[in-house]
Amino acid sequence: MTAIGSEPAVVDDDAGTGAKGESTRVTFQIPSTTDWIVEALGHQPDLGAVTVGGAQIAFRTWGQQTGRDVMLVHGGGAHSGWWDHIGPLLAExxxxxxxDLSGHGDSDHRGQYDMAQWGAEVLEVRRAAGLGPACTVVGHSLGGLITLYLRDKEEAGVDRAIVVDSPIGGPEAQKLPEAGGFVSRRRLYPSREQAMARFRPVPAQASLPEVHEHVASDSVRQKDGGWTWKFDAGIFGGAARMRTTLPRPGGRLAYLRGEIGMVRPAVRSIIEQAGGICLDLPGAGHAPMLDQPAALVASLRAVIAGWDQRS
Incomplete structure (x- = not known):
């Protein structure tokens, strides 16, 4: 069992926050330009919502159902828009x-948060979005912990799971940020632009400008005459109470580790013992969709295609 502290999030930097066997390192051919990101962001998703446990849960979709469907689960303090340049490429x-998990993005807030409730939201959105039974669930950070939680429940039907830089294992496998790197209080900004300018990922990492601006723009909302973050600060209390078992053997499991993210190479042995594969994303921080999205897309496509070939 692993105790998870506060979940890394988008923060206000003034707030004091804010194949089984040997692991594989893959070198990707990264595009020389980011024109593809602009093109991907031009594919507007279809928006929907569903009520789960009394809260309205927002979601977005791309593409048509073919049986090779994908469910994307964001990290703590994030939202579904973090996938806007990733979803269209997987939807091919x-x-x-x-x-948007409850307490995040455009979904409702709750009085308290826990893994079971967030897991129920993922399953209900999977159903409402019309994803097939062979759907691959991809979870980043907190979303990866939720994915592993669902994978351990046979009735959830999560047989294909990809976890992206989630803090599993003990201290030897984690590089958690210092306590000052998490959200500790909220504040209002007088303008949307000023709020967006304070957008920061935790742990600190680089972000491609096009991605940074897009994600930041969808991370703030107007409230009480000012602008603030969409997420509910109460989510971090829920994250602090979380426990996650190590991945169970069986099924199809892949772990994508940001080379300079928050998880140490020791995580490989944990994944291998569960019969999974572990890939390092060269040069990627904790949130590879921000700094190495091409490598992330290439890895996701390769893992999913490999599973499809063995079906």
Whole structure:
């Protein structure tokens, strides 16, 4: 069992925050320009919502159902828009859905948060979005912990799971940020632009400008005459209470580790013991969709295609 502290998030930097066997390192051919990101962001998703446990849960979808569908689950303090340049590329072979977990994005807030409730939201959005039974669930950070939680429940039907830089294992496998790197209080900004200018990922890492601006623009909302973050600060209390078992053997499991992210190479042995594969994303921080999205897309496509070939 691993105790998870506060979940890394988008923060206000003034707030004091804010194949089984040997692991594989893959070198990707990264595009020389980011024109593809602009093109991908031009593919507007279809928006929907579903009520789960009394809260309205927002989600977005791309593509058509083919049986090779993908469910994307964001990290703590993030939202479904973090996948807006990833979803369209995965949708070339099937339907893709991404949700805003409760307390995040455009979904409702709750009085308290826990893994079971967030897991129920993922499953209900999977159903509402029309994803097929062979759907691959991809979870980043907190989303990866939720993915592993669902994978351990046979009735959830999560047989294909890809976890992206989630803090599993003990201290030897984690590089958690210092306590000052998490959200500790909220503040209002007088303008949307000023709020966006304070957008920071935790742990600190580089972000491609096009991605940074897009994600930041969808991370703020107007409230009480000013602008603030969409996420509910209460989510971090829920994250602090979380426990996650190590991945169970069986099924199809892949772990994508940001080379300079928050998880140490020791995570490989944990994944291998569960019969999974572990890939390093060269040069990627904790959130590879921000700094190495091409490598992330290439890895996701390769893992999913490999599983499809063995079906």
């Amino acid at each position: 072979r099937g339907r893709v859905a991404a949700l």
